[in-house]
Amino acid sequence: xxxxxxxxxxxxxxxxxxxxxxxxxxxxxxxxxxxxxxxxxxxxxxxxxxxxxxxxxxxxxxxxxxxxxxxxxxxxxxxxxxxxxxxxxxxxxxxxxxxxxxxxxxxxxxxxxxxxxxxxxxxxxxxxxxxxxxxxxxxxxxxxxxxxxxxxxxxxxxxxxxxxxxxxxxxxxxxxxxxxxxxxxxxxxxxxxxxxxxxxxxxxxxxxxxxxxxxxxxxxxxxxxxxxxxxxxxxxxxxxxxxxxxxxxxxxxxxxxxxxxxxxxxxxxxxxxxxxxxxxxxxxxxxxxxxxxxxxxx
Numbered sequence: 001x002x003x004x005x006x007x008x009x010x011x012x013x014x015x016x017x018x019x020x021x022x023x024x025x026x027x028x029x030x031x032x033x034x035x036x037x038x039x040x041x042x043x044x045x046x047x048x049x050x051x052x053x054x055x056x057x058x059x060x061x062x063x064x065x066x067x068x069x070x071x072x073x074x075x076x077x078x079x080x081x082x083x084x085x086x087x088x089x090x091x092x093x094x095x096x097x098x099x100x101x102x103x104x105x106x107x108x109x110x111x112x113x114x115x116x117x118x119x120x121x122x123x124x125x126x127x128x129x130x131x132x133x134x135x136x137x138x139x140x141x142x143x144x145x146x147x148x149x150x151x152x153x154x155x156x157x158x159x160x161x162x163x164x165x166x167x168x169x170x171x172x173x174x175x176x177x178x179x180x181x182x183x184x185x186x187x188x189x190x191x192x193x194x195x196x197x198x199x200x201x202x203x204x205x206x207x208x209x210x211x212x213x214x215x216x217x218x219x220x221x222x223x224x225x226x227x228x229x230x231x232x233x234x235x236x237x238x239x240x241x242x243x244x245x246x247x248x249x250x251x252x253x254x255x256x257x258x259x260x261x262x263x264x265x266x267x268x269x270x271x272x273x274x275x276x277x278x279x280x281x282x283x284x285x286x287x288x289x290x291x292x293x294x295x296x297x298x
Contacts, residue, residue: 001042003075005035006068009047012036013065016055091116092287095126095138098247103139103163106294113287123200130276131156136284141166142272146207159279161288163295168212168269169249171242171260178241179259186265190217193240197226209243212271213264 012021012032022029040047047061057065091114097104107115118135120126126138127149142162143149153160170189172178178188194209196202206221213219222240226232232242232251237258242248252258262268275291277284 001039003072005039006072008032008035009039010065010068010072012048012055013057013061016057018055089114089283092137092284093118093135095120095129095135097139102295103291107291109294110287110290113290115287123198125200125204127153127158127204127276128200130158130278136281137275137277137288139163139273140276141208142274143204143207146211149204149207153276157279158276160274160276161292162272162274163292164273165270166245166273167262168209168243168271169246169260169262170264170269171237171244171249171252171258172240173237174257174259176237176239176241176259178261183266184261184264186214186217189213189219189264191220192217193220193222194243195222195224195237195240197224197229197232197235197242199223199225208271212269213243 008021008025008027011024012018015021015024018029018032022032025032036047043064045060046058047064049056049058094107094115094117096117096119097107115137118129120129120135124132124134126135126140129135130138140160142160143153144160170178170184178184178192181188196205198205202221202223209219209221224235226235229248229251232248233253233255235242249260252260275288277288279285
């Protein structure tokens with residue numbers, strides 16, 4: 001059943017005259033007659049009674065007229081609303097932010113800039129998700145001093161905007177020699193074996209650790225692939241350490257068999273971070289400007 005035929009039926013019911021209806025519809029009278037006859041065959045009952053030159057709606061035709069008008073009204077309203085939505089810009093897709101993050105709180109104060117969060121799977125980095133168009137905007141550590149990451153981002157037209165800083169924490173099992181220390185010194189970390197729990201993030205996280213703690217400490221890195229960061233609640237680190245941000249550290253859930261250090265040489269291990277987006281993405285950059293403004297005034 002074609003929508004055009006329903007429309008033709010409603011117009012014919014209004015005029016009860018094929019000639020007048022055909023003029024309004026800008027179709028030939030024989031075509032209109034053929035369409036209405038086909039509609040009646042499809043329905044299985046007559047819509048009109050033809051008596052010489054006169055045309056009348058049957059009782060079934062009268063009932064169907066109300067139905068046809070309602071269907072056409074709903075369709076037109078739907079087309080109007082969906083057309084309006086189609087002309088609007090889609091919301092900016094963002095990698096999820098921690099609820100206790102200052103960036104999240106600042107973002108909640110942004111008005112008139114639509115956005116949606118996208119849950120990231122462990123196997124995809126923020127940079128990779130941006131390259132593939134999975135997200136439009138994401139939080140990332142500052143890679144400006146790491147040529148391999150900087151050149152990769154620039155080759156994809158991705159820009160970095162500084163926003164604040166993140167922190168690194170060092171966690172070990174209570175059986176680890178470092179666990180007995182009240183505070184860590186940088187020299188305590190020399191030769192430390194560090195476990196990274198994501199293959200997708202292995203290279204970039206290794207670079208961040210080296211960039212933050214220094215490349216002269218002769219760290220040994222090894223991969224222990226976890227399917228979810230939440231599995232840190234059960235992971236036995238053995239004789240290695242886990243270096244991660246506050247969000248990942250929270251997944252240890254206050255385990256009594258794990259000791260976490262938040263400082264080295266009496267200082268919190270800060271690293272600069274910010275947001276990345278495509279340089280050509282005006283909408284993402286507008287949202288980012290609004291977010292950074294809220295960070296500055298919050």
